[in-house]
Amino acid sequence: DTGVSQNPRHKITKRGQNVTFRCDPISEHNRLYWYRQTLGQGPEFLTYFQNEAQLEKSRLLSDRFSAERPKGSFSTLEIQRTEQGDSAMYLCASSLVGTVTNSPLHFGNGTRLTVT
């Protein structure tokens, strides 16, 4: 069990550029979540997957945001035409098959995005 892995750890980009983040969940965890956290706040839900199916998206996730989990393993989160307000820590979490009521979520170390 190597834990949830996120890459890159840090990303600095200019406003208007596209960025993509990757998350590798704990192996055999079939549920994967994306959260966003700004300074002094708790994480806010963005979206989650059950296997490769994206089951829910928050209204926080504008049209510029897209997430995929093509083979039910790793996931990517893309932000197009970045804005300064997108600057935040993007956190990924995973949990065990079908037992969200019983399984704790395990988080990665996050990707810190800075939009200049």
Add this chain to the structure above:
Amino acid sequence: KQEVTQIPAALSVPEGENLVLNCSFTDSAIYNLQWFRQDPGKGLTSLLLIQSSQREQTSGRLNASLDKSSGRSTLYIAASQPGDSATYLCAVIGGNNRLAFGKGNQVVVIP
């Protein structure tokens, strides 16, 4: 919409004292409650998970209680150490399969 509140937002205690962190939530229809620790610039580390049918969970110096009917949980950390300095986050999960987080308790343990 589930609202999670953590009080106090920040606290400092001398080393050796017990820590008491409070969490309240507005919708008691939860599946479980989870306490996390977060160090500056890092991700979240799971500390304890309490199922809705449970009253408490213990791990080492940590003990978390849950009173679902009143929408409250308390995290106790016994004999605090400087290494316990961090932000502690409470989160609940309900029928929408999302974790709803509080803003955290920022703890400083003074040597």
